[in-house]
Amino acid sequence: MPKVNFYTVRLENEEDSETDRFISRFIASHEYRPDLEVILAALEEIGAKRGALPPGDATLFRPEKDAMALPPPQAYGNLLRLYGFICSDDIMVLGGGGRKTTKKAQDGDTRPAFRMMNQVAEILKHRLANQTVWIENQQLHGAYQQMNLPG
Template identity: 35%
Template sequence: MTLRYSIELIEEHDAVNFYSIHLSEEELSELERFFEKFPEGSPFDEDVDTIIAWLDKIGETGALERYFRYEGKYGDGVSAIPIETSNLRLYCIRLSDRILIFGNGGVKNCAAWQDSDTLAEYVEMLVDTSRFITSCLANGTLYMVDKEIIGNLNFSRDEKK
């Protein structure tokens, strides 16, 4: 089965633009779907508050490398927020200090994301997306200007089932 999705701008800040993956069959972006899983009053309120505080800080100062925990293989650009101890992970691609692309995430209840079917699916989608973007930047079909990604931001990938 082929999964179709796009990358869309969801928030503009002085220092950085936040983008998110949006699956074609979903009403909400992946970032919105992440937060919807943990409504106020859930056991993860403190973790969600920590993530929101990091997003606020990144919005003010930019997507500085030190704010992220690398989660994929070196060079694939996939990171997680927050970097401190928390049971929640929100996965993203840090394209630059000024461009951040969010995927989804969830409760990390195992040693590594690869051991969780749910988290592995989110991280692998971001790894593929990072590869697509890197390839498109290299061949000139996408380019970055300041806080914007310009070009065709529609992608598809074959789901591994």
Template identity: 35%
Template sequence: MSNFALEIFDDESPKCQFYTVKLDGEELSETDKFFEKHYETDRLKPYVQQLSVFISDTIGTKRGAINDFFREERKAQAFPPPAKIEIEEVDFGEDFPLRLYCMRLSSSCVILFNGGEKTSWTAQDGETKVAFREANHYADKIQMALNNGDIKLCAKKREILDTTTEKPYTELF
């Protein structure tokens, strides 16, 4: 699997800062690839819009990255939240067809990965299979870097910093 870097995806939201991963040599981040691919499909466009509103408005502006908003997917997490979680701004329903994988580092910092259309009962099968595997790989590498002290969350728990320089982390994993 290719090397990747963490990049800021959205740092304008008051409650949560979002990062994404970008593969070495790629033009688009993994999250941008997800949104572009699924937004181009007319059948999935309204679901992409719902997910975007949930991330930017509900998490980013109103509530932050509340643990209940995340679906556990081994070492990674995913959106939308489990169906039992009610969110007044968005109704994901029982059969929401998309999964966007991510990693919640704190209530104010989330790393967004890629995802896919949920076409099977489990994330390890169907069209989410590759994105699920990659998300868990990214989450594992990021968690190792946190555990080893190579990176850390700043005091506000919004920014990922290089522990040596105290500046935003820009190295490849």
């Protein structure tokens, strides 16, 4: 049994999830593939061995407002970011990502993914607190599949 079940954000009318789109964007790149492989290895470590908590664990995640980002902070010089939200030690929601082209995550190529994942994180935090979304047997239940994100 995996330590973490990963959920992904998929926009209405899109075939692929934001995470799949992120991976597809960089997997064939000679420049960014090594950075992507660091992120994928971190996901493997979290999913199969470690779990996701404690939230904001400096050895696993970069805190990014309500969300978090991979790669781990010790992956110095990695130019990619993949955004997500930790629901519990055994559930993570992954969004999209991009190239870190500016000092701030909310600017540049990462801006759309950063903003979207923080909106998703805020909604999920609220729904988990109000128990319209709950966790049972390492799965999300309730109203987690549809969200209206602000423009």
